[in-house]
Amino acid sequence: SAEYEIIPVDNPITAGIIRDRYHEVGIALQRRPELIQARHSVDLTRINLGIAKNQALPQVDVVYRATFNGLGSNASRAFDQETSGRFVDQFVGVELAWNFGERAERAGIRIAKLQQSQAVAAYRKALDDVITDCRVALRNLNTSFEQIGTSRVAVTSGFDNLRAQQERLERMSPADLDSVLASQSNLAQARRAFLQAIVNYNQGIADVERAKGTLLEYNNVVLDERP
Numbered sequence: 001s002a003e004y005e006i007i008p009v010d011n012p013i014t015a016g017i018i019r020d021r022y023h024e025v026g027i028a029l030q031r032r033p034e035l036i037q038a039r040h041s042v043d044l045t046r047i048n049l050g051i052a053k054n055q056a057l058p059q060v061d062v063v064y065r066a067t068f069n070g071l072g073s074n075a076s077r078a079f080d081q082e083t084s085g086r087f088v089d090q091f092v093g094v095e096l097a098w099n100f101g102e103r104a105e106r107a108g109i110r111i112a113k114l115q116q117s118q119a120v121a122a123y124r125k126a127l128d129d130v131i132t133d134c135r136v137a138l139r140n141l142n143t144s145f146e147q148i149g150t151s152r153v154a155v156t157s158g159f160d161n162l163r164a165q166q167e168r169l170e171r172m173s174p175a176d177l178d179s180v181l182a183s184q185s186n187l188a189q190a191r192r193a194f195l196q197a198i199v200n201y202n203q204g205i206a207d208v209e210r211a212k213g214t215l216l217e218y219n220n221v222v223l224d225e226r227p
Helices: 023-032 033-055 075-084 103-167 174-213
Strands: 059-068 086-098
Touching: 023 033, 023 103, 033 103, 075 103, 103 174
Parallel strands: none
Antiparallel strands: 059 086
């Protein structure tokens, strides 16, 4: 790996990006996959609760039964009469089934309600986590942008100081030489801090898009949803 050098194609972003906190959080509430999954879980538990309530209701069935009879003296004649449809008994009725006590049904309803409460609590927790994550990402982004300006001022000041020291290079004493070396070191540290602030700012932009659930769209990555 030491033989290769990674050269970025795009320049890092240094311009300030105006972000509406409420708008960004709103997008995150719509796009974060864990929230979508939590909402589906709540819908599923609501359906299961409806099923449990339906199973607790009395069961009423309409019954229709037709019997084809064969009355021949031997098996062959009986089979012929049975297939001819001449001797058919028909029955129509209503069957009612009701479990006295309904302990199993009531237990099923209670289990379904508890599962629904757990799903709702999990959804609320996911909401709080997403909102907090998005707010922290936005706050870090603003802090990183402010550090860019401060680091740029430090680089400019360090460069001006070094240039002033170099202009006195001809009449320089050993003490002045140490001052020039210190100015060069300070300038290098200021430049390093400035580049790190730019890197942190661009990482903050990516972190905000991740918190919103739109990181793929931000990087122009589209997933094929075909089966």
